[in-house]
Amino acid sequence: MANTIDILEKQRLNIQAELDRRKTQAERNRLGQFATPTVLARDILEYSATLFAPEEQVHFLDPAIGTGAFYSALLNTFPEQRIAEAIGFEIDPHYGLPASEIWQNAGLNLKLSDFTHEEPTSRFNLIICNPPYVRHQHLLGRDKDRLQLRTFKANGMKLSGLAGLYCHFIGLAHAWMAEDGVAGWLIPSEFMDVNYGQIVKQYLLSRVTLLHIHRFDPSDAQFSDALVSSSVVWFRNTPPPPGHNVTFSFGGTLSAPKISRQIPAKVLVHEAKWTRFPLSEIRSRKVVPTIADFFRIKRGIATGDNGFFIFKEADIIARGLPMELFRPILPSPRYLPEDEVSADRDGNPQVGRRLFLLDTRLSEDEIRCSFPTLWAYFEEGKASRVHEGYICSHRSLWYVQENRPTAPIVCTYLGRGDAKSGRPFRFILNNSQAIIANVYLAMYPTPLLLRYLSRDPGLIRRIWQVLNAMTPQQLLDEGRVYGGGLHKLEPKELANVDASAIAALLPGFKRGAELTQLDMFGHQNLAA
Numbered sequence: 330m331a332n333t334i335d336i337l338e339k340q341r342l343n344i345q346a347e348l349d350r351r352k353t354q355a356e357r358n359r360l361g362q363f364a365t366p367t368v369l370a371r372d373i374l375e376y377s378a379t380l381f382a383p384e385e386q387v388h389f390l391d392p393a394i395g396t397g398a399f400y401s402a403l404l405n406t407f408p409e410q411r412i413a414e415a416i417g418f419e420i421d422p423h424y425g426l427p428a429s430e431i432w433q434n435a436g437l438n439l440k441l442s443d444f445t446h447e448e449p450t451s452r453f454n455l456i457i458c459n460p461p462y463v464r465h466q467h468l469l470g471r472d473k474d475r476l477q478l479r480t481f482k483a484n485g486m487k488l489s490g491l492a493g494l495y496c497h498f499i500g501l502a503h504a505w506m507a508e509d510g511v512a513g514w515l516i517p518s519e520f521m522d523v524n525y526g527q528i529v530k531q532y533l534l535s536r537v538t539l540l541h542i543h544r545f546d547p548s549d550a551q552f553s554d555a556l557v558s559s560s561v562v563w564f565r566n567t568p569p570p571p572g573h574n575v576t577f578s579f580g581g582t583l584s585a586p587k588i589s590r591q592i593p594a595k596v597l598v599h600e601a602k603w604t605r606f607p608l609s610e611i612r613s614r615k616v617v618p619t620i621a622d623f624f625r626i627k628r629g630i631a632t633g634d635n636g637f638f639i640f641k642e643a644d645i646i647a648r649g650l651p652m653e654l655f656r657p658i659l660p661s662p663r664y665l666p667e668d669e670v671s672a673d674r675d676g677n678p679q680v681g682r683r684l685f686l687l688d689t690r691l692s693e694d695e696i697r698c699s700f701p702t703l704w705a706y707f708e709e710g711k712a713s714r715v716h717e718g719y720i721c722s723h724r725s726l727w728y729v730q731e732n733r734p735t736a737p738i739v740c741t742y743l744g745r746g747d748a749k750s751g752r753p754f755r756f757i758l759n760n761s762q763a764i765i766a767n768v769y770l771a772m773y774p775t776p777l778l779l780r781y782l783s784r785d786p787g788l789i790r791r792i793w794q795v796l797n798a799m800t801p802q803q804l805l806d807e808g809r810v811y812g813g814g815l816h817k818l819e820p821k822e823l824a825n826v827d828a829s830a831i832a833a834l835l836p837g838f839k840r841g842a843e844l845t846q847l848d849m850f851g852h853q854n855l856a857a
Contacts, residue, residue, distance in 0.1 A: 676762030
């Protein structure tokens with residue numbers, strides 16, 4: 330039997346490669362079709378075997394079976410006499426029909442249908458699946474409504490409209506699970522950090538017993554054709570016992586991870602970012618200062634079309650455009666070798682690549698009368714349909730930029746954990762009047778910090794030095810990661826970073842002691 334399985338698996342891999350070649354990358358991305366590698370599928374099934382009694386019969390279900398990587402691994406792991414039944418669903422005949430031919434004499438009941446439309450039967454004690462990674466943007470509104478309703482009926486999960494299709498697969502499959510059955514889901518790690526994943530985490534902590542979450546090292550992407558950080562989530566269909574611990578592991582394989590740690594479920598209830606584990610320690614519930622106490626974090630501006638609105642100084646002069654209608658803007662991080670930007674006497678940044686943003690609130694009539702060269706340039710933009718772009722078309726005047734002040738400190742929000750500097754993110758001291766595009770995060774002092782700065786102007790430099798002295802893990806704990814080791818830090822995530830080291834620079838600082846004031850955007854803010 331073992332030789333037969335190896336022959337069938339070799340045949341399956343050849344067919345899989347050919348089927349993938351017949352589809353474009355864009356098609357497969359839109360449908361979330363990323364085949365599970367054989368080694369990974371076998372690692373997952375071998376681990377599943379450790380969760381069963383030695384002679385226990387297996388009733389196997391794969392809701393998105395593709396060409397059958399997990400079924401092949403099932404046959405390779407469990408003796409034939411222990412497999413009571415095996416059912417798989419596949420929505421796409423492009424993969425489903427060839428898979429039916431491969432496994433027609435091997436005991437698999439492969440159904441060419443959409444799992445999300447099927448009526449459940451709760452008899453399966455082993456559900457293993459790599460569900461389609463379809464982002465919410467690719468789901469039609471009526472499909473979202475249907476999925477949300479069916480998922481709620483299946484297990485009570487009220488998923489957000491931002492949830493990907495894989496979250497609905499987990500929710501719908503609950504109704505197919507036998508009592509005490511086991512499920513292993515190969516899914517993106519992002520659910521552990523993002524807002525829409527909160528409902529999934531509540532399900533894992535309250536409706537089932539969460540056993541183990543293994544997160545693969547993002548620098549070792551499991552799917553060569555998908556930029557996604559992968560994890561395997563294991564749970565048993567039984568209520569969680571009191572004092573339950575969950576195994577979190579990272580790197581390597583399921584059976585031989587690089588690091589593993591037991592995390593009490595009660596800790597997970599209060600932890601917003603599960604990807605902190607197992608690399609980081611359990612955080613104290615004690616309230617500590619965060620960057621939000623000292624800075625308001627804003628994303629840099631989205632111009633609507635960088636190629637149209639951002640100029641080199643020489644191009645402004647060559648076109649005869651009015652320099653008074655431009656503002657300096659920092660170039661992308663790769664053009665800033667240093668972490669401090671100095672300024673000339675006009676406030677322009679002294680950098681190798683000097684750029685300026687076209688920024689005016691004059692009406693079209695005023696521009697036509699006073700600045701004919703700029704009017705001609707705008708006519709060129711209209712001819713190229715720049716004004717019809719999403720951002721430009723949603724403005725009162727298509728060329729007007731956001732009103733954004735200069736920030737004294739800016740932070741890169743994309744980076745790699747294995748950067749040469751050892752820092753995935755950089756904090757840049759901006760001594761110029763340059764604003765930033767959305768490749769940076771702007772850090773504006775809160776009223777609380779402004780009062781300290783008014784007494785000690787040199788304080789901003791010391792804070793900048795403290796920010797750059799933070800360990801990479803302090804920042805990575807709050808951010809998110811994608812396949813290939815690309816890290817991202819959103820404004821709210823940066824705001825949540827522990828800033829005890831900044832607080833130590835402020836004499837007499839006491840969290841919560843400041844009064845309500847207006848910040849530089851005219852919003853009312855509580856300083857702590």
